[in-house]
Amino acid sequence: MRPIEKEKIQEKIDSFAKKEVFIHMETSTGSYIGVQNPDNIPACAYIRNEIIQFTEGKIVENEAWYSVGLKIKNGWIYVEGLTDWEMYDKDTLLLGGHDTEGNLKIGLQLSHRPFVCGE
Amino acid sequence: MNERVLAIYPHPDDETIGKAGTLINHVKNGDEVTLICATMGQMGRKMGKPFFANRETLTAIRKKELLDACEAIGIRDVRMWMMQDKTLQFREKSFLADKVQAVMDEVKPTLVYSYYPEYGVHPDHDALSDATILAINRLPRKERPVFLGSVISREGQDELGAPDIINDVSHVVHEKIKALQAHRSQTEHWLVAVTDPSISVQERKELLEKQSQEQFWIYRHKNI
C-alpha cells in the first residue's frame, strides 16, 4: 500500500456508488494488548463480505489521516484513521491505517467480488 | 523409542516462536513430527515493518512463510485447515475436537504440543488447546499422549509455577533463527537485531540466549 491519494480514491469510491458491493471493514488493537498491562482490554472487530449499497461516499482529510463516510439506505458507514491505499486485483479498493510499527489498525475495502475468507 | 509428535496450533508462527528449537530436536532425533495449523493467521495486524503485506495478500504470504519455517525446522507433514483467523472460539468445542481427533487417530501421537489451556492469551490458542484436551480425554487413559503446553499469560505462570520442561536449544539456535526469519511479516521488526550491524554484540548475544531456552508445562489431566 502507499500513502493516500485523495482525488484518485474519491474517483474509485464514486465508481462503487449505487451498486451492490462487498465490504470488508476492520479495526484492531491486537489480542495481546493485555499481556503487558491487564488494564488494557482488546478492541478488535471485523466484518467481511457483507453486501452494501451506498448512494454517496466521500474521503476527507483530517490531520495526518483521512476518513471515509458512506451513506447507506438505513444509515452510515464511518471509518477514521486511514493512511494508505492500494488497488488490489485491478478493481478492489483497499484503504488502511497503519501505526508506526507497520501494524494495520483500521481498514475499509470495497470489491465487486467476495473477499477470500477462511472456513 | 522414537516419539510421534503432533503439534497443534492455530496460527503460522505459533510452531516457531518458543517451540522451533524443541521441534528441530525431535526431527533430529528421528521422531515423526506432524503439524496442524488451523488458520492462516489471515486477520493478523502485523503486515511487516515496514509493511509489505495487505489484508488480501496476507493469506498467501503467511502460507509461504509457514512452509518455509517448516522446511527450516524439518517438518514435512503439515496439515493446514484454512479456517478463519480469530473465529475458533465461536465453533463448537466438539467440532474442533473431532478435527483434532481425526488427525490423532491417524498419527497416534505420543507427545502433543499446543498452548496450555486457558493460558494462551489469544482466544484461538485457548479454543484449540481446550478442544485438544477434549479429544485426548476421549482416549482410554493408557493411550493418552503427554500434552506439553506453552504458557503466555502471567496468570498461567503464577498458577502453574515453574515449567516442567526447560529445553536448552542453543545447539540448534541458528536453525531456529532461520525458522523465525521465515515468518518475516511477523518477526522481522525484532529479528533485525540478528543481522543489523549497528546492533551491539552484547545485544545480539542476549537475543540468541533468550531464543536458546524453550519451556513447557505438562498438562495434568482432570479425572474423567
Ligand SMILES: [Zn+2]
Ligand atoms: Zn498464535
